[in-house]
Amino acid sequence: MFRLLWIASTHIRAFMRRYMPSNIILDLVRTRRGLKWGPVAMLLAAPYAVAAYLLTVVIESGGPEWLYLVVLVCLWSALKMIWVGPVSVALVLRARMSEKAKPILQEHR
Template identity: 45%
Template sequence: MMLFHRLWDDSIRTGRFLRRWMPTNILLDKIRTRRGLKWGILAMLILGGGYIFAAAMCVTLVRHDWHESLYLLFALLLWNGFKFLWIGPTSLALFTRERLRERRASASVQRVGNSATSGSSPDLKDASFTTR
């Protein structure tokens, strides 16, 4: 049981370290903010495509008798490429959800404002001042 807890704690610490210090994770966290959602599709096309292209180049170099340790770089580049390819549709869905939430909030504020002004007619205000 102790081994399981230690492994669990180590995996949590590793995940926190990677989220805080790795450049791709920092950029993905910034894209997931409200102001960064508009950059998701661009990051998917440029960075995701670039990482996938670089991964393909690593495999090509290995096939042309370069050292096979490039497969480790290939795995890293492919993983980062898939992360950026995934952020495109995700940011589009999150951006759409935020815009709908903002539209609903502004519509409810308008409804509250209209109901407050339409409930009191000028005739009732005048009547309350004349009856003493």
């Protein structure tokens, strides 16, 4: 039983990693050229939060309760989008500091 759950979770993760829009955006933002788009990507948290809210309204008005899984995915994606902004700013600062330090290190050799 444990093996079946492990395999199912691996396949679900692979599907989510490859096809979910938030994961695709995060992969693009995590590149050196995409780090500058992190704060802009934070704005995508709002549509995910609105979608989660609207789905809870649908559920409370008699909709199917399996939609709570979609609400969970929307909220998780919103949290990822909120988190990508500060992390990308820190990473771009670190990358620029290391790029400035490289010429200085090469001059001293």
